[in-house]
Amino acid sequence: MSDNGQKKPVLEVSNISKSFGAIEAVRGVSFDVYPGEILGVIGPNGCGKTTLFNCILGQLKPDTGMVTLKGHDVTGRSPVKLAKDGLGRTFQLLQVFDSMTVPDNLLTATQAHIGTVFSRLFKQPDLGLRDEVNHVIEQFRLGHLTREEAGSLSYGQQKLLDMAMGLMSGPQIVFLDEPAGGVNLSMLADVKDRLLELNGEGITFAVIEHNMEFIFEVAHRILVMAEGQVLMLGSADEVRQDPKVIEAYLGN
C-alpha cells in the first residue's frame, strides 16, 4: 500500500498502555492499520506484542488509550462484541475445537454472525453456508480432512484451520499471533501463500511474527516493539537498516 496517506485507517490504536503490577508491559503504543495492508509486528520475547493484541481485542482492558475501528470507539469492548464488530484473530497457541470436524469448526467460527441466539436454534445445521465452508476448505487445502476431528490433525493443519476460522466471518481486520510459529518448511510456504492470497482478495491483517524472513516477505509495513514501546514503524527495508532495530532485536 503505497498511498497510505490518502486512505482512512481501518483501525486506529492510540496511546495504549497496560501494566501488570509494577511491570509496564505496553507503554503508550500508537499505530494505524490501513485497509488492504499486512502490518507486521515484531520485537523480542516479552516486549508486549501479545499483550498489545489482547488489549486491542478485548482479552485485556488497557489502562490508557483508545482503539477505533472504522471511526467507532471500540475500546474495552468484550471479545464477543469485538468479534461481531469485525475483528478476527488467531492465538499464539493453537485454538481449535478438538472434538469437532473441520467443517463444524468453520461453521462454529462464523455462526455468531448470523441471526440471533434464538433464531439460530431454528436454522439449518449448516446455516446454508455449505458452499462457503467448502470454498474455504478448498482454499486452505484441507479437503482430504473434512471428516476428521480437528484434534487429530497435524500441528500445521490445525494452524491452517485456526487461520481459516479467524477469517470465516469476513472480518474487517484479522490479527494473527505467530502464524508461522512451529510450522515446518513446506507448511510455512502454505501459510504464506494463503496469507498473500487472502490479502490479494482485500483482507487486512496485523501479524505478530518471530520468523523474520517470513514477515519481511509478506508485510507491507512493520511495527517494531521493544520494552513495551514502539521502536519504529516503516517498510521492511527501513526496518532492516535501522540501527536501533539492529541493536535491539535483529543483531547483525
Next chain:
Amino acid sequence: MTEQTSEINQHIQGAALVEDTSSPILRLTGRAVLVGVVITLLLAPMSLSGYGLFLLSLWAVTTIAVQGLNLTMGYAGKISLAQASFMGIGAYTSTLLIQGAGMNFWLGLVIATLVCTAIGALIGFPALRVQGHYLAFVTLGFNELVILVLRNEDWLTGGPLGILDIARPSIFGFSLFEPARFYYFCMVMLALVSLAMWYMIRSPWGRAFKALRDNPFRAESLGLSTTTYTLLAFAIGSGLAGIAGAMLAPLVEFIDPQSFGLQRSLIFLLMVMVGGRGTLAGPFIGVFFVILLPEWLRFTEEYYLIIFSIFVILLIIFFPQGVAGIGPYLQKRFSGDQKNEAS
C-alpha cells in the same frame, strides 16, 4: 495433480457438514440397534410383569433427567452435582400444584419444568466464574440446600416423610393408572424429549455447546457468548430434570427428600460417564446399565456390586468415553492403524 484435485472435490462433496465422523458400517449398526430397541420397547407390555414395566418406566424417566445432565456436562462441559435436586424440585412443584392445588396434570408438569429451568439458569451464574472441582462443590452445596428445604418445611413438603399416595394422571379422560398405560406415556415423553435433544444438538446450538466445552476462550473470540450458552446449558438441563421429576412422582406414587439427595446426583453423573458423555445414545445406555442391569444380575446376589464396580472401573480405564464411545473408538483405532501402515 488434476486427479488429486478431483479426489479432494469428491471428498468435499461427499462429506456431511453436520457432525458425522462415523463410518457407514457403524451408522448402519447404530440404526439397526435403534430399530430393535424401539420394537422391543413397544412390545414390552405384552410379556412383562407390572414390576418389569415399572423398571422400564423408571428407565425412561431417569433417561430424561440424565439427558439433561448430559447436555450440561457432556456437551457444554460444566459439571453439575445438582441434577437430582432439580428432579426433586420438579417432583415437589408438580405434586403440590396437582395434588394440593388441584391443577391439571399437564399444567403442573409445564410449570414444574419452567420453575426448574429458571432456577437452573440461576445456578448457571456461578458456573460463569468457577470451573471443574469448584463448580462441583457449588452445585453439590445447592443439592444439599434443596434437600434441607424439602426436609424442614413440613407445612409445604410434608417433611422427611414426603408426600404419599400421589395419583397417576389421566390424559383427555384416559386414565394412566394401569402400569402398561403409564409405561406408554413414559415412552412417548422419552421419545419427544429425545427428538428435541437430537434436533438441538445438530443445530448451531449443539456446536456452540461443544465449542464452550472444547475451548471457551476461542469461542469468545469468535463472537460466541459463553455466558449465554452456559446459562442455556444449565437452564435446559435442569428443565429436563424438572420434566423427569414431574413424571417420577406419579410413577413411584410417593416422593420424599432423600430420593433426591446427593447420592442420586452422583448416580446421574455415573450414568452420564458410563453411557458416554457428550453423545446422544449415552444417557440411554448409562441409565440402562445402572437401573436395569442389577435386576438381571440378581442371581449373583451380594456379588452384584462387586461385579458392577469392576465393570465400571474397567470401562473407565479402557473406554473413558463410555459405552457409546466404544464403537467410534474402535473405528478410529482401526482406521488410524490403516493410515499408519499406508504412510
